[in-house]
Amino acid sequence: MDSKNPGLYLHIPFCLTKCSYCSFYSQTDVSLIPDFIEALGKEMEMAGAGFSSPFDTVYIGGGTPSVLSPRQIEKILAGIEKSFRLSRGTEFTLEANPGDLDLSLLRSLKNLGINRLNLGIQSFDPQTLAFLGRRHTVEEAIKSADAAREAGFDHIGLDLIYGVPVQPLGLWRDTLSQAVAFYPEHLSCYQLTLEDDTPLAEGCRRGGFSPPGEDELLQFFLTTSEMLENSGFIHYEVSNFSRGPKYASRHNQKYWDHTPYLGLGPSAHSFSGSARWWNTRSLNDYLKTLQSGNLPIEGKEILTREQLRMESWFLALRTRKGVHIEEFNAQYGEDFLSYNSGILKTMQEQGHLVLEDGHLRPTRTGLALADSLARI
Numbered sequence: 001m002d003s004k005n006p007g008l009y010l011h012i013p014f015c016l017t018k019c020s021y022c023s024f025y026s027q028t029d030v031s032l033i034p035d036f037i038e039a040l041g042k043e044m045e046m047a048g049a050g051f052s053s054p055f056d057t058v059y060i061g062g063g064t065p066s067v068l069s070p071r072q073i074e075k076i077l078a079g080i081e082k083s084f085r086l087s088r089g090t091e092f093t094l095e096a097n098p099g100d101l102d103l104s105l106l107r108s109l110k111n112l113g114i115n116r117l118n119l120g121i122q123s124f125d126p127q128t129l130a131f132l133g134r135r136h137t138v139e140e141a142i143k144s145a146d147a148a149r150e151a152g153f154d155h156i157g158l159d160l161i162y163g164v165p166v167q168p169l170g171l172w173r174d175t176l177s178q179a180v181a182f183y184p185e186h187l188s189c190y191q192l193t194l195e196d197d198t199p200l201a202e203g204c205r206r207g208g209f210s211p212p213g214e215d216e217l218l219q220f221f222l223t224t225s226e227m228l229e230n231s232g233f234i235h236y237e238v239s240n241f242s243r244g245p246k247y248a249s250r251h252n253q254k255y256w257d258h259t260p261y262l263g264l265g266p267s268a269h270s271f272s273g274s275a276r277w278w279n280t281r282s283l284n285d286y287l288k289t290l291q292s293g294n295l296p297i298e299g300k301e302i303l304t305r306e307q308l309r310m311e312s313w314f315l316a317l318r319t320r321k322g323v324h325i326e327e328f329n330a331q332y333g334e335d336f337l338s339y340n341s342g343i344l345k346t347m348q349e350q351g352h353l354v355l356e357d358g359h360l361r362p363t364r365t366g367l368a369l370a371d372s373l374a375r376i
């Protein structure tokens with residue numbers, strides 16, 4: 001049974017340099033870190049009161065949380081303990097940049113209670129790292145993964161990116177092989193997307209490079225899935241692989257099945273019931289609003305039953321678990337299979353969906369088509 005306890009996300013809005021493809025909110029002026037930590041403490045106190053059930057996941061992301069010192073991370077964790085009830089065995093994830101890590105920092109993070117480490121490796125090829133504007137080297141990536149194991153982390157995730165114009169399929173296969181050789185518990189393989197207002201999108205518009213076409217990307221996707229499943233990983237969501245069910249991200253699962261989550265820090269999003277709300281993106285506005293005693297919420301929407309129903313499909317069909325037919329029918333008062341009978345039958349005949357154990361599940365090719373499946 002999946003947990004319906006809420007999850008807590010903290011957005012750390014600092015990076016030492018900006019990667020060329022990134023549209024996440026962060027800024028490079030780290031002199032504001034102490035003010036941010038004070039403000040985050042206030043936000044935790046104010047927002048924590050709205051959630052009565054204990055949280056069972058905490059995800060510290062960003063930005064680059066590993067630009068913080070152990071003392072600063074300890075202060076944030078103390079704020080969490082003070083403002084929220086946590087379940088026993090809470091999953092504590094921290095995202096880290098390989099260039100920031102050494103054995104001593106990793107040991108401190110482990111001692112502070114971080115029990116899941118997500119390393120932004122992205123590639124084991126120097127040219128790909130340079131194209132993406134990453135500030136770490138291949139050597140640092142290798143060292144950080146080794147050091148994380150030596151520090152005692154037994155739940156390590158590596159993030160990788162494919163579909164980079166300078167990266168032929170053979171090079172991507174090498175990166176996957178190197179990643180598997182570390183024996184990580186989790187791998188996330190994201191397709192590079194050209195987000196508006198990023199230097200990479202601008203470079204493409206100016207004709208600096210051509211992104212891979214759809215057929216090529218499909219090849220990357222299918223190769224990734226096949227290689228990793230042959231290496232013992234479960235392909236449990238479009239971009240995510242785990243070495244067995246217990247290593248699937250408990251926190252991310254909440255985003256896919258409408259479990260409540262609270263997001264704090266600039267640009268963070270939250271969801272509960274049928275409400276979704278989000279914080280201001282600007283760190284300065286975030287600090288000012290909290291200093292004046294208010295929550296930095298910029299917008300809120302209430303999803304209609306129809307929107308929730310559509311999202312519920314869209315998100316479930318991005319996971320191998322798929323749609324639980326009986327639960328869906330009970331929740332939305334609608335016979336899911338007969339309502340969509342024509343298209344579902346076609347998709348099954350084409351091998352993109354299978355009906356098993358009361359679920360409609362995407363196959364490997366179904367996961368590759370997850371975005372179009374969501375439009376049926």
Ligand code: SF4
Pocket residue numbers: 014015017018019022023024026062063064097120
């Ligand atoms: S380190 Fe992560 S958050 Fe920071 S700019 Fe690069 S991709 Fe974006």
